[in-house]
Amino acid sequence: MSEDQGAASGTSESVDRDGTDDREPVDEGRPDEATTSGEAGNGKAAGDGSDSGKADDDGKTASDEAGEEATEREGADSSEVPPDVRKYERFKKMDGAQYDRVNEFLRDRTYITAREWAIARLCADFRTETGVEMTKIGENLPELVPFMTDTYTPQAVNQARHSFEGKVTKAGATFLYGAMSGFFTAEDVDEMMYEVTEIAKFLLEVEGVDLDVEDELEAEERISSVMREVRESSQRVRGEEVRCPECGHVHEVSGDEDPGE
Structure with missing residues (x-):
């Protein structure tokens, strides 16, 4: 896939200084799971019009039930994350880091972007006998890398990996030429x-x-x-x-x- 192809549909436009597409998909507006029709903003339990602090027949208030439902959802979401993703320990030293800061650091010292760096590492770590698990990497990207906030399509993962490989090749050729040319002692x-x-x-x-x-x-x-x-x-x-x-x-x-x- 060529570097100028789009990383994914619905992405924010951001082009690197060298012309390489450095885009991170943005959230396309997922519905808020914490609110449902008829329940948002009224402070009452759904369906019965009673006050949210009033206990039901089991002695539980509506707020207690809402908390239990949220816990159940969180447990379900956690169980959907593959075990090898939950155990992935790379980049843990960068918890709390922002993408722009990481990207700026890399661009000042290398030719690669934060996106290319992270995905190249993931592609190496999630390589199997049959190839790279592009889908797993893309779907779990925010879980794997602290400074990546959105999921990627398999095509976007492949594009970032291809971009990384191309830049490493060019940088290597540039350095070796400089070393072999006699320009430097x-x-x-x-x-x-x-x-x-x-x-x-x-x-x-x-x-x-x-x-x-x-x-x-x-x-x-x-x-x-x-x-x-x-x-x-x-x-x-x-x-x-x-x-x-x-x-x-x-x-x-x-x-x-x-x-x-």
């Missing part, structure tokens, strides 16, 4: 790696991942090692030949010569 690349690693670790911690110090240091060393190999390989590639983009002429470049000169 080895020290510059190390500094960038440190900064982006810190942001990535923070997001993982917010999701509820406990990072062991030893594992963290090992991962950083492995990443740095890979980046050193990438840089060395790119230097050899750039030193083997340089093709002029204007005439197509290929000329040799010595290993000590700066490609930018």
Whole structure:
């Protein structure tokens, strides 16, 4: 599904700075379950015109009965939530967070939106042997992620996941090109790696991942090692030949010569 397709019908319009659709479905006006015809605003028990504080034959007042009915509804709603959704512990550190604040934080530091971040994580966690449980994710989105307030259609879930994957691919290509192009020194690349690693670790911690110090240091060393190999390989590639983009002429470049000169 292309990124410019609508996330779901009845959504509020909000377009990201890079043109990606970042819309969150809005409530289309569900009826208030707490009120029914003839009962709203009169302070009386339904049907008999008696005062709400007056007890019935069983010694219960109308307000007692209303409270019991509300409790029963809440119990029924809770039983409809799948067990794996109720036990889902990701994003619990963000209880009370607002979508706009989370989105602003991400957009200042990454290319992804809060919607794409949350749904990409859910798609990874709710993947089965036959695929991703798009319907379960969409229907239970507010239960799974504190800063998501509305449900999504399976199509909207798929669109957000596709958007996340596309942005990660583009960001990866941009970074690797910068690292391989010779525009930055080895020290510059190390500094960038440190900064982006810190942001990535923070997001993982917010999701509820406990990072062991030893594992963290090992991962950083492995990443740095890979980046050193990438840089060395790119230097050899750039030193083997340089093709002029204007005439197509290929000329040799010595290993000590700066490609930018």
